[in-house]
Amino acid sequence: MNEETKKAIADHALAAYPRECCGLVVLHNGAERYVxxxxxxxxxxxxxxxxxxxYALAEDMGPIVAVVHSHPGAPARPSMADKAMAEKSGVDKWVIISVGIQGDGAVAAEDWCEFGPTGYVAPLVGREWAHGTLDCYGIVRDWYRLERGIDLPDFERAEKWWEDGQSNLYMDNFAAAGFVDVGQDAELQPGDVLLMQIRSKVPNHAGIYLGDNIMLHHMYGRLSGRTVWGGMWAHALRTVLRYKGNAA
Known part of the structure; x- marks a missing residue:
């Protein structure tokens, strides 16, 4: 990136502080431009x-060459979520600028980092939460890809879709993802998706049954992990979804 582009990014990051800024570098009329x-x-x-x-408006201006965002009060180092989003983006370059409070109390840009897609997949256990990428459906998709070699479709989902009174992500899309509903009383098999309803009017949480009474899941705002199936989780169960290749 040229110095003019870097200055425009830094100015945006400082103006947005303490929020994360985000933007795109495009080639507009053959010249680099930060949007x-x-x-x-x-x-x-x-x-x-x-x-x-x-994003659509920036695309209309020219080819997108980089996705940019800031890390307020944190190092310019990609998080698990950053790396996972880079894999999904189709953009080869991602840029992070760190912004923080200096000794004199001023807010200033501190460091830069550039990275891109490398085939990264977040670990199934201990992954950070990031809605739309590293969330409960994200871990279902990644488990099926890593353990079964099956690529499930992704679905656009607004933040806190389960609170809008209209969206029903799992029930609306499970068939398109290749699953059948075998009911909440089904005898569980490894790979079954346990669809739960937690403080919501619709089923809003999913876990993968691993066998031996163990579930893998990623709860909102927490690290992903394995847990014993039963108790509060079984009480929240609404139905069991089974991939069509496993259904009897």
């Missing part, structure tokens, strides 16, 4: 969700 975008995340101090409208 600031809106961060529409529910908690913009913690992560970014780039406005789809802003």
């Amino acid at each position: 600031p975008c809106r961060n529409v995340a529910g908690a913009p101090e913690e992560h970014f969700v780039m406005s789809a409208e802003d």
Whole structure:
């Protein structure tokens, strides 16, 4: 990136502090240009969700050559979520700028990092939470890809879709993903998706049954992990989804 582009990014990151800024570098009329975008995340101090409208407008200006965001008060080092999003993006370059409070109380840009897709897959156990990428459906997709060699479709999902009173992500899409509903009383098999309803009007959490009474799942705002199936989880169960190749 040239110095003019870096200055435009730094100015945006400083103006957005303590929120994460996000934007795109495009080639417009053959020249590099930074296009600031809106961060529409529910908690913009913690992560970014780039406005789809802003992304489309930037695409109309020219080819996208880099995705940019800031890390307020944190190192310019890609998180698990950053690396996972880079894999999904189709953009070869990602740029992080760190921004922090200096000794004199001023806010300033501190460091830069560039990275790109490398085939990264977050570990199934201990992965950070990031809605739309590293969430409960994300771990279902990654488990099926790593353990069964099956690529499940991804689905666009707004943050906290389970609270809007209209969305029903799992029930609306399980058939398109290749699953059948075998009911909550089914005898569990490894690979079954345990569909639960937790403080919601619709089923909003899913785990993978691993066998031996163990479930792998990724709860909102927590690290992913294995847990014993039963208790509160079984009480929240609404149905069991079985991949069509496993269904009797």
